[in-house]
Amino acid sequence: MDAATPGIGFGHFLAQADGVAKFILVLMAVASAASWYLIVTKLVSYARAKRRSSAFLDFFWNAPSLDVVAAQIEQKHPDEPFSHLVYHAIVASRHHERHGINRLNEAGSSSDFVTRTLRKTIDEETASLESGLTVLASVGSTAPFVGLLGTVWGIYHALVAIGVSGAGTLDKVAGPVGEALIMTAIGLAVAIPAVLGYNLIVRANRLTLAQLDAFAHDLFAFLGTGAKIDSAGGNVTPLKVSGAR
Template sequence: MNDTPSLGFAHFISQTDGLGKALFIILVLMSLATWYLIVVKAIAGMRTRRASDKFVQHFWNATSLEAVDREITTHGVNDPFSHLTSHAIYARRHHAQYGVSKLEEAGSQTDFVTRTMRKVIDEETAKLENGLSILASVGSTAPFVGLFGTVWGVYHALVAIGQGGGATIDRIAGPVGEALIMTGLGLAVAIPAVLAYNYFVRSNRVLLARLDAFAHDLFAFLTTGQQVVNDGNIRSLKTPKPPVQN
């Protein structure tokens, strides 16, 4: 039988010291956090885009703002576009009924609606960017954590050479293997984080650009009640006629 000990991954991890194990655990935790965010944000982004497309289509096919408001009341706010529309409609109605009762409502109805819509867009931006700082941090620091482990493994190899008086394979295989493993782990953790960060940033930028364009159309309709020209197509909602005063 061959009694030669295996020099696999588990062997190198078992031979490292406390600092090496700590660096390995840090990289594993970084990887788990990265893949958790990738899965969660990918699923959430897919649901958000699907709900947004459905609401925007319903909005421009609605007969009135009241119909849109009833749709939001029935199905709730499930995407940034319905969130923006709900608050904008409420802001216009609230200012028309109660006027200015506190500082945040100061100014004309147009000013109040503008501030409300800007606040909602800021909230949606913050929600979309949630978790991106973790991906950016992992992508930028994981290679250096792995590099630190590499330096530590090379240091152990040099110590083994110095103590043994010669650079034999059995003395340096463990430390050099540890160094190479740490380098590979650092890259394996950083690359998915960087790619995911770039993808989510671009996806968020596209969605926010659509939301901003929709906000301009919605604001124009809420403040003027006139048709909105978008992408060469005339879109309009019917506004209810005011009651006749006797």
């Protein structure tokens, strides 16, 4: 590049960008920041919940009775999905035994009431795990097109400026058009992490919910019969469960 050639690059593009182009850049920056925030916080939260769930499940399977588990949960508020599920299931079972049917949502047998409680709790955990995923999906699907819009807008203004100046040689056209293509690259740079993060979080959520659903089956068996059902061999292992019917 000689001294007579104007400098090109992202800085020059920003200097030449109008209000629309700058608005698109700000929008992309906000979308990128939101995506990375959700990705990092979700993955950190998943790692913490996985560690806490592993510790709770180890305690649960080694507890002598559900009364011991209930006492532990009452002392320490549930801070992960599995202890949260156990807490609501035990509360529902005790409430139905003590108070019977007082309202429509308590209708049916104790097993029916506990089943509805387990289902409701799993639905709440699903909603909690999936919060923020809509933002990631939206950013991943729209960022490339927003970047393309910025590119088209930039190329349009670059061509208008070239037409006004009357300098239509390749060296005069390549710089402004190349600068406008930066917007497409920015759109891809925003979209790709959002898509990868979305897929990673969805997979982690799917594994967590599958484990939670399987645990809910065992928990229901504990509350109803005081035994854990061995799904592999079809055997039933008795456990000491206070008040089991």
